[in-house]
Amino acid sequence: xxxxxxxEVSTKSEKTIEAINRFTTSLIGYGTDFGVIxxxxxxxxxxxxxxxxxxxxxxxxxxxxxxxxxxxxFNRALTAAPAATEREQLLVEAMWSSRQGDLEKALxxxxxxxxxxxxxxxxxxxxxxxxFNLGDDEGMLWLADQxxxxxxxxxxxxxxxAFGLEQMSQLGEAEEEARLATDMQRAEPWAHHAVAHVxxxxxxxxxxxxxxxxxxxxxxxxxxxxxxxxxxxLALFHLEREEFDEALRLYDExxxxxxxxxxxxxxxxxSLLWRLEMAGADVGDRWQDVASHVADRSxxxxxxxxxxxxxxxxxxxxxxxxxxxxxxxxxLMEMDAPKMTRAVWEEVAAPAxxxxxxxxxxxxxxxxxxLAPARARMQSIGGSHAQRDLFExxxxxxxxxxxxxxxxxxxxxxxxxxxDPPALDVHLHQKVKAAAV
Numbered sequence: 001x002x003x004x005x006x007x008e009v010s011t012k013s014e015k016t017i018e019a020i021n022r023f024t025t026s027l028i029g030y031g032t033d034f035g036v037i038x039x040x041x042x043x044x045x046x047x048x049x050x051x052x053x054x055x056x057x058x059x060x061x062x063x064x065x066x067x068x069x070x071x072x073x074f075n076r077a078l079t080a081a082p083a084a085t086e087r088e089q090l091l092v093e094a095m096w097s098s099r100q101g102d103l104e105k106a107l108x109x110x111x112x113x114x115x116x117x118x119x120x121x122x123x124x125x126x127x128x129x130x131x132f133n134l135g136d137d138e139g140m141l142w143l144a145d146q147x148x149x150x151x152x153x154x155x156x157x158x159x160x161x162a163f164g165l166e167q168m169s170q171l172g173e174a175e176e177e178a179r180l181a182t183d184m185q186r187a188e189p190w191a192h193h194a195v196a197h198v199x200x201x202x203x204x205x206x207x208x209x210x211x212x213x214x215x216x217x218x219x220x221x222x223x224x225x226x227x228x229x230x231x232x233x234l235a236l237f238h239l240e241r242e243e244f245d246e247a248l249r250l251y252d253e254x255x256x257x258x259x260x261x262x263x264x265x266x267x268x269x270x271s272l273l274w275r276l277e278m279a280g281a282d283v284g285d286r287w288q289d290v291a292s293h294v295a296d297r298s299x300x301x302x303x304x305x306x307x308x309x310x311x312x313x314x315x316x317x318x319x320x321x322x323x324x325x326x327x328x329x330x331x332l333m334e335m336d337a338p339k340m341t342r343a344v345w346e347e348v349a350a351p352a353x354x355x356x357x358x359x360x361x362x363x364x365x366x367x368x369x370x371l372a373p374a375r376a377r378m379q380s381i382g383g384s385h386a387q388r389d390l391f392e393x394x395x396x397x398x399x400x401x402x403x404x405x406x407x408x409x410x411x412x413x414x415x416x417x418x419x420d421p422p423a424l425d426v427h428l429h430q431k432v433k434a435a436a437v
Contacts (some may be wrong), residue, residue: 030226039275051077101338155185204422225264291317304349315360
């Protein structure tokens with residue numbers, strides 16, 4: 001039988017195919033229709049694809065039993081794999097390697113899938129996610145380029161390629177691809193998001209606000225990450241225009257509250273509050289609520305990009321015990337992390353996290369000292385350029401708050417020359433330039 005993208009699936013069950021299609025559409029399109037895959041695999045245990053998708057869903061869950069659930073389905077997939085097609089076997093191998101921390105092997109499988117089985121859009125999306133978490137923009141775009149000819153009529157594929165292009169700084173083509181995807185299918189939130197990235201990078205804030213507001217009605221069906229993240233992008237436009245009240249309104253109404261237990265919702269909240277405070281806004285007692293939910297997390301030490309921001313939230317929220325536990329765990333990751341990311345924990349995540357604690361404690365000299373060696377490799381922690389700009393702002397404000405205005409001015413000169421600068425950059429540049437004379 002075949003799935004919605006014409007890939008052969010080793011099953012005789014129409015129900016399994018329907019579940020695979022629903023899961024695939026939700027994963028690529030940031031929907032919510034995932035749970036159906038568990039029942040499908042339970043009823044059709046010989047289908048390697050359904051079992052693998054069950055394993056993926058287990059890994060995405062953020063409950064204490066997530067890995068136990070994932071392994072139940074991955075082990076089922078491994079048992080079924082010998083009777084499956086080559087494509088299915090590669091998918092099983094890719095995700096099982098990822099589960100074991102062998103990221104090099106996983107990425108190799110994703111590349112083979114994209115090259116030899118370009119109709120498998122779900123595998124390309126999973127591969128892009130892996131490359132994104134490693135800060136490998138070239139890998140993200142390569143995967144999208146491999147599959148786009150097989151999916152010229154698929155809006156999601158153009159959205160995937162648009163984001164890869166944007167992260168590779170090919171902004172004009174990125175916007176074209178994302179607009180094409182949105183014209184093909186208005187409910188394509190990843191394409192909306194790619195255009196927002198282009199516009200904030202170019203300083204087109206008024207256009208960005210209009211673009212995102214016009215499309216915001218399409219996000220209600222999304223899972224909490226995509227819903228809150230696109231609203232985060234809209235708030236970021238307002239923040240950089242120094243419209244702090246509007247940014248905080250969006251925070252309260254759309255960014256913080258959809259699922260306070262979920263990692264990506266927490267990261268959107270932390271990132272926005274942190275930026276607002278550095279910009280001079282009063283965020284009230286909002287840190288306490290965010291920190292209390294971060295403190296309750298059962299899943300940490302998963303991605304450096306996430307944990308570095310959890311550290312700051314715990315520090316700002318006064319969660320000393322949880323903060324120290326997280327920092328200790330990060331030190332262990334310098335030895336225990338997968339080989340491919342071990343140096344990232346040691347050379348970037350751990351020292352930067354200690355710098356962020358110092359920043360929260362208003363010890364800006366220490367923040368500068370600890371953050372300095374990590375800056376050059378910050379992309380390796382993953383996240384997007386727009387998201388990682390937060391850490392560059394921490395560096396900049398560490399300099400300003402030590403009255404190191406000449407060093408800060410050099411950074412701000414480059415910053416305002418890079419794009420059409422919003423009010424936030426213009427006013428900070430004027431302030432620092434006057435103080436540096």
